[in-house]
């Protein structure tokens with residue numbers, strides 16, 4: 057059986073320091089997490105329970121709900137001190153759900169990317185209509201919705217279709233990050249938020265005379 | 266007592282929402298509680314509209330043996346179509362390489378749901394004699410593509426059969442019997458209202474309270490501050506004493522029902538012993 061928590065420990069031991077917007081500092085007494093932009097601040101509010109990460113990840117700075125935890129809008133002003141590896145794991149599962157497991161699967165060559173066409177072809181009910189989106193509409197939408205600046209920090213591993221890659225995002229966004237010390241956030245298949253946006257695009261098109 | 270499964274993973278599936286955290290909150294609470302109990306090797310939440318997503322489940326889990334319990338109030342479109350499709354299930358048991366996925370019944374289908382509803386009704390109206398009380402179980406209407414109305418009716422029948430409450434009714438927001446007319450079909454001095462929903466949200470914070478006449482329509486979206494409505498109990502309205510509970514899915518005992526659905530699954534799918 058694989059052990060993703062141990063893989064996390066090994067990644068930290070090998071110099072791993074950042075996941076998404078979160079810095080991880082390993083010390084004798086455990087771990088301390090904070091927003092990377094708060095690295096030099098000394099006026100941060102201290103939390104000492106792993107489940108504090110859930111509240112931190114729920115709302116952005118302006119109090120808006122964050123349905124997508126990999127959006128680059130994690131709030132600042134906190135630090136989280138954790139005594140054990142299992143608490144670190146729990147906190148990271150709140151801050152970046154599924155990302156450790158997905159990363160480990162990728163490391164082990166088990167992560168299967170699913171192209172957007174396949175994702176849309178599977179939809180039923182209110183999302184079935186997304187199958188009508190054209191490749192270029194999809195490309196434009198992805199470029200706008202998934203971009204790292206204000207959309208999502210994940211790296212996209214899928215294409216629009218087998219022979220149709222995404223062209224509206226920089227090449228870096230379309231391969232797993234390799235920068236030392238970073239645990240990459242990986243998108244192996246379009247999320248429900250993007251599918252819902254595809255529905256909006258199709259609906260808007262159909263509404264036009 | 267639940268016999269621990271340290272070699273297995275438990276995945277509790279919720280609907281989730283892109284608009285507010287209320288929908289996923291009870292599922293995350295139950296997961297946190299079940300992790301604390303340490304009865305599974307790992308416990309995860311997964312959602313249709315939030316993260317972790319259903320499509321991330323195969324990569325999220327370490328264990329080869331996985332139990333999936335839908336945190337839904339009834340069987341329906343999500344438990345029969347969306348979850349099996351997104352998890353690529355082949356039936357109650359799916360074998361894929363070394364993996365075995367056990368797909369359990371939704372929490373709301375558990376026979377002990379009746380007990381939870383009665384418990385919540387008693388908690389919200391302490392010391393109020395059931396024989397002088399009308400109990401209302403509020404469900405989504407039948408318009409939704411699921412069987413939640415059927416499930417709500419089943420619960421009302423079971424509670425009525427026990428004969429503890431003077432009377433028990435189903436009520437709905439948009440179809441008869443209408444929750445807005447609660448005082449017309451109930452006859453007792455006390456009225457207890459329990460929403461048969463998996464999570465609190467706009468319906469339980471605002472829509473139902475407005476229909477009951479215990480809250481005003483707010484301009485913005487409902488938020489956690491609307492928990493206020495549960496603190497105002499009891500309400501004196503239309504000549505009765507009204508007690509209003511939060512959604513049944515916020516009941517901490519849901520964690521036990523999740524485990525019991527696993528036990529029930531094992532009992533129903535036990536491999537025949539070798540002769």
Ligand code: SF4
Nearest residue numbers: 202208243246247250
């Ligand atoms: S589709 Fe992937 S990259 Fe795009 S917003 Fe969703 S999770 Fe992020």
